[in-house]
Amino acid sequence: MLQQGGNRERDVEFELVFMEYKKMIHHLIHKYNIQDPQGEFFQEGLIALWNAYQRYGDRDSFGKMAYITIRSRLIDLIRKKNRRAEKETATDLISESAYTDESINTFDPFFWERIQNALTDKQWIFVRRKIIEGRAYKDIAALENTTVDAVKGWGKEVKKKLKTLLEEES
Structure with missing residues (x-):
């Protein structure tokens, strides 16, 4: 927690600040x-406290600045985690490689049937062409006589439905 080779007196002062502000x-x-079983958010808060101490430690308004700094860093970490979760796609859940029509049924026919029943026809086309066959958005749009944006829209809806469906499973 303490910096090596840093000002020892300043480090001892921070220990007192830490005890007061933890x-x-x-x-x-x-x-x-925030659920923080690994202590990741607490650690981020501690780093933010250290940064606030380094920057504002000698000011009367340190308490307010520490609060704002810690709050901002925690919110940033929440947003970062949410963005990462939103970027996960159904392809991450299955695999990057494409499957053939035969291998899809040997994988788990009940799984695929349940997926297909939960989706609209266009959404199933997206799953089949993008996830199973591994095609690019542009290729899917050409095959389905539509726009790339439409195909991406199908994908967004598929992601929402799959996320809900998979959460129900767990």
């Missing part, structure tokens, strides 16, 4: 209903 980090984690 409750603030826990408060913000609780306030935003």
